[in-house]
Amino acid sequence: MSLEHTTEVAVYRRADAPTEQRVADLLARMTLDEKIAQLHAAWLKLSADGDHKARSIDFAQSANSLTVDQILEHGLGQITRPLGTHTVDPKEGVRALNELQRKMIEDTRLGIPVMSHEECLVGLMIKDATLFPSPLNYAATWNPSLVGEVGRIIGEQARSIGCHQGLAPVLDVSRDPRWGRTEETLGEDPYLVGVLAFHYVNGLQGERRDVLATLKHFVGHSASEGARNHAPVHVGPRELNDVFLLPFEMAVKLAHAGSIMPAYHDIDGVPCHGDRALLHDTLREKWGFEGLVVADYAAVDLLYSHHAVAHDSASAAALAFNSGLDVELPGHECAVHLKEALERGEITEATIDTAVSRVLRTKFQLGLFENPYVDPERVDVKGTAAADTAYQVALESAVLLRNEGGVLPLQADGAQKIAVIGPTADDPLALLAGYSFPVHLINSGEQSVASIATPLGALRALLGEERVLHAKGCDIIKERRAGAPVFPGDVSLDLSGSANRDELISEDTEGIAPAVAAARAAGVAIVFVGDLAGLFQSGTVGEGSDTDSLELPGVQLQLLTAVVESGTPTVVVMTGGRPYNLGGLEDRIAAQIMAFAPGERGAEALADLLVGRANFSGRMPLSVPKSAGAVPYVYNHRLKSAGTPIAYHFGSRYPFGFGLGYAPFRYSDLALAQREVPLEDGTVELSFTVENIGERDGTEIVQIYVRDQHASVARPVRELKAFARVPLAAGAKARVRVTLPVDMLNFTDARGERIVEPGDFDLMVGSSSRDIHLRGTVTVAGNAVRTLPRDWRMLSAVEVVS
Structure with a gap:
């Protein structure tokens, strides 16, 4: 059916009309069926020839028997993932979307376009x-x-x-x-x-x-x-x-x-x-x-x-x-x-x-x-600038957690053999997060990652084929299977639908001995470990892929232990979607890197960091609890979270904000612009000096934490209130100034309102939530508690002033 016939253009069709008039005009013309059609989506497999197919799966569109024509008869609010539902060339996907849009505009009574x-x-x-x-x-x-x-x-x-x-x-x-x-x-x-x-x-x-x-x-x-x-x-x-x-x-x-x-x-x-x-x-x-x-x-x-x-x-x-x-x-x-x-x-x-x-x-x-x-x-969904940005994120996000004995950076032009070991060293999927297209499609049996370089390939490209020995050592998952054990991540009421994780995770140890041999033949062993993203227990991390442990999945710890015991200095590179413990090996390895899921250019970035072509500047965005028994552990806990006396397993070896680089930094000369600021509209101002005391250029992440000394409710031991990246050449120093609105010292009262109380606040300047280098105290002066307005000041500012 074509659009309504009218002698003049309807208000809702006039681009020059005020939006609210257009809304009111169109709403007044709609039947109840047409209104309801705008309040839901449809998950269809679109076709450029208009032969669209319904996508019916266990949790969506399976509870009724509407045909595609019936679904679209009165219009549609949204179309669900028209290009992301299945593997389709983007240009062909756009043609199919245009055809659906044409149908909505030309074949429905009011011609309301669909959102994608x-x-x-x-x-x-x-x-x-x-x-x-x-x-x-x-x-x-x-x-x-x-x-x-x-x-x-x-x-x-x-x-x-x-x-x-x-x-x-x-x-x-x-x-x-x-x-x-x-x-x-x-x-x-x-x-x-x-x-x-x-x-x-x-x-x-x-x-x-x-x-x-x-x-x-x-x-x-x-x-x-x-x-x-x-x-x-x-x-x-x-x-x-x-x-x-x-x-x-x-x-x-x-x-x-x-x-x-x-x-x-x-x-x-x-x-x-x-x-x-x-x-x-x-x-x-x-x-x-x-x-x-x-x-x-x-x-x-x-x-x-x-x-x-x-x-x-x-x-x-x-x-x-x-x-x-x-x-x-x-x-x-x-x-x-x-x-x-x-x-x-x-x-x-x-x-x-x-x-x-x-x-x-x-x-x-x-x-x-x-x-x-x-x-x-x-259509433009991939280009050099986008890839370069992906590389830069990977480069700036890799966190160096340990570097003993100067093992890193590797000598790019040396003769020393490097053993590259581990289940994630040559697996492109190990570089990708769960909501990347190839990982998402594991559940449908499709994925294409042939164009993604792996850490093994990137290191061979930098160091030369003859210098790099390789042994996989073990698998995390022997076979990435299509289909999810459960969806959307829940088991049935009698628990009979729960998946057997042991069927997924590999326990095969046959590859460990060859890996140890490779390590012994090399001057340095780099062991790539971690997890594999996958939805609903088709992987070891990701939506619905929860765990009961912070131990590396499968036999990875056995592999790592054997390599460490070979006597070869060992560098651990961990990729994946959560931090894991190393079973006490943290003190025995030469170096450790947390790379998370660094994306399509992640291998190149890691190789550049390992050989020193770039410097580490990433810092941990979350703590690494000492064990699963220590969770929940976060840096901004309240004092009594540690127990009384402090529980032996409480805390984190690598806390929030922590990270090393190839250059050390020194903090000095903290100054407060005012020791007392007004409660009503005050701003805390402080400045300090950061100096690169190393021999390489580097970037420090300065972090400013605050603690409320006394409050009407229990407050965290510290809270991040400002941060900034400060790049410094070797030997250079910078004066850093921080402005922190008093509004940001708020917390919620019994009414559910954000309030700021007068009193003394500790200011802490550090390189992590644990490593505090400078301290000061500021007094927020006022006669009564202040309730913040809707538009309270939410952001601090950090700038390098000299």
Whole structure:
């Protein structure tokens, strides 16, 4: 059916009309079916000839028998991952998307265009797109501008394929590295997460704001019971606000993020997708959020099928949309039953209209009605500049944790043999995070990583084939199998559906002896260990791939022990999505590097660092607990978290903010501009000197921590409040100035409001959360507690002044 016939152009079709008039005009013309169609997505395998196929899997679009034509009859809110669902050439994928868009515009009554969303956490999750390092790598750079550049590049690539919404960034604050999705986080500090989120969102959305960033998972997803996927969360309202909500608040208020995705779990029994206090009262009323709230995949259905707080699909839809949801993703399991919920009085049409209005407003603001199509010839998802940025992130994020005896850097032009050992040394997939396209498609039996260099190949290219010996030693996973044991990461109620992890992890030790022989034949052994990302227990880390241990998966520790006992100086390079312990070998190895998942150019970056062509500057974005028995351990704990007396297993060998380089630095001459600042609008100002006392150029990451000496509630032992990268040539020094708004000394009171109390605050300048070099105290002067306004000052500033 063609568009409505009218003697004059409808208001909603006039680009010069005010957006609110266009929304009101279009909403008034819509039937209930047309409204509901805007409140859900469809997960289809698109075709340029218009022969689109429904994608029906266990957790989406399997509960009803609607045909594709029936799904699209009244229009559609969003199309789910049109290029990321399967392997398709990007240009062909755009042609297919254009055909769907044509159908929406020409073959529906009102001609409302459809929005397209894709995953984009570590680059567009489609064929051929740049494979960036993991978010833990982003955080380990401590370089907000670089993270913003990553977001900008991903945003440009998204625009080129007609993507209007990217499902990133993840702002879950890491609290337990056993959690499989730790690899998706920006670390354990809420301020660091918030600053990097602000820059990533600004970069992704761009000045035109024609691609929406999606903040997820709202909120507290990383604090689940036992670090298990989807498990309940038990945090009090103060901790929820001060730790987990802060990065979201920063990204909403500072970067005006276009969308938010609630989390799967419940908090104190209330599932996030059915929590109006969270999705409406806090997000919209308190913070002023004006964007879209979109469901995590199948989460609306889970209100009924798992949480059991709704008695059927219609009830689940009513609960979610009453709570503040705008769009159900990835399909239409529950939204299509809103009519039934309306008839039963479980939701009102006014509530439906509110959500529809937000969807329409977003489409108008994106310019979709004026520019619905994309030129396939302008697709650009991979280029030299993007690859170079991926390399720079990998370079700046690798963390040198130990370097004894000067083993590193390796001599690039020497004759010494180098043994390259370990299961991740020659596996391109070991360089990639779980939300990269090749790893995501392991579950469908597809992946293509032939173009990605491995550490073995990169070292051979730098050092020469004849100098590099190789022995794999062992596997982590013998065979990467298609299909996931469980989805979406939950077992059945009787636990009979739980996967047998022992069938996945290799216990074969036959390769250890050849590896030891290679080590003995070399002057240095570099052992590459870690884990492999994979969804829902198809890997050892990633969404649904949680663990009960911080020991290296499989027999990697046996391999490493045997190599160390060979007597050859051993360098450990760990890649993957979480830190692991080395079973006491930390004191016996010559050097250790934490590289996380460094992406498509990661091997090249690691090789350049190992031979000294570049200097290490990465710093840990999360702590490495001494054992699984020590978790949860984070640097910004409260004093009594350590127990009384302090538990022997408490703490971290390598704490938050820690990292070494090939040049040491010295701190001196701390000065405070004022010893006392006003509570109402004060700014703490301090300065200090940093000097490179080494023989190589390097970059120091200066970190400023604060502790409230006395407060009305127990406060953390220290909290990060400012940081910056300070590059210095050998022998050079710099004066660094920090300005810190008093507003940032806040915490949450019993009313749920952010307050600042007068009193004394310790200021600590260090190179990590443990290594504090300079200390001072400032007094915040005032007669009463101050409640912060909505637009409180959230950011500090650090600058090199001389």
